[in-house]
Amino acid sequence: MKVLIVYYSMYGHVQRMANAVAEGVAEVKGAEAVLRRVPETLPAEVLEKMGAVAAQKAQENVPVCTIEELGAADAVIFGTPTRYGNMCGQMRQFLDATGQLWLSGAMVGKVGSVFTSSATQHGGQESTLLSSHITLLHLGMVIVGLPYAFQGQMTNDEITGCSPYGASTIAGGKGERMPSENELAGARFQGRHVAQIAMKLSV
Numbered sequence: 001m002k003v004l005i006v007y008y009s010m011y012g013h014v015q016r017m018a019n020a021v022a023e024g025v026a027e028v029k030g031a032e033a034v035l036r037r038v039p040e041t042l043p044a045e046v047l048e049k050m051g052a053v054a055a056q057k058a059q060e061n062v063p064v065c066t067i068e069e070l071g072a073a074d075a076v077i078f079g080t081p082t083r084y085g086n087m088c089g090q091m092r093q094f095l096d097a098t099g100q101l102w103l104s105g106a107m108v109g110k111v112g113s114v115f116t117s118s119a120t121q122h123g124g125q126e127s128t129l130l131s132s133h134i135t136l137l138h139l140g141m142v143i144v145g146l147p148y149a150f151q152g153q154m155t156n157d158e159i160t161g162c163s164p165y166g167a168s169t170i171a172g173g174k175g176e177r178m179p180s181e182n183e184l185a186g187a188r189f190q191g192r193h194v195a196q197i198a199m200k201l202s203v
């Protein structure tokens with residue numbers, strides 16, 4: 001069973017979370033984690049101005065996802081940074097190219113799940129996750145979040161991402177904060193949980 005983890009990450013935060021999601025998927029017997037990036041849409045000079053060149057280079061080894069791979073997956077976990085309280089344009093563009101999958105019903109009944117990263121604690125993680133779910137519902141996917149069984153989302157002992165809607169991390173205004181152990185544990189939980197449910201649905 002193939003669980004596709006498809007993400008965009010400008011500075012590496014979502015990528016770090018994606019790796020943890022993949023670790024969680026791999027914990028489930030019979031589930032294979034397939035890690036992919038969505039295509040870049042910004043010109044090289046804009047990426048340079050945004051200080052994203054090094055982080056992009058570090059992801060060159062991750063293959064770019066095709067629409068066919070999306071259609072072939074048994075479950076899909078999407079990772080996107082928060083942009084103005086919403087998914088990033090790169091992910092939007094990728095999803096807006098799925099008309100054929102919608103038309104053929106290829107995604108109907110497959111598990112779909114989302115995780116994110118934002119600069120600030122209240123900068124729109126939940127709105128990004130929930131608004132991303134709308135697209136997955138239009139494709140006919142079965143939405144899976146991050147249940148409270150992942151108790152790390154209940155803690156008040158530290159500032160942390162993660163909510164019932166999905167795993168998340170707080171990157172900081174300058175991207176100076178990388179995902180914490182608690183947030184990575186949430187990402188692993190989400191990967192494992194999605195794979196387990198997809199496995200049950202495939203019976």
Ligand SMILES: Cc1cc2nc3c(=O)[nH]c(=O)nc-3n(C[C@H](O)[C@H](O)[C@H](O)COP(=O)(O)O)c2cc1C
Pocket residue numbers: 008009010011012013014015081082083084085086117118119120121122123124171175
């Ligand atoms: C155009 C733009 C819009 C953004 N909008 C938000 C926002 O609404 N809320 C927030 O907290 N962070 C916002 N950010 C910060 C990103 O969410 C942050 O850079 C990202 O989570 C880092 O993850 P990455 O390294 O995987 O790209 C924005 C960044 C850019 C470039």
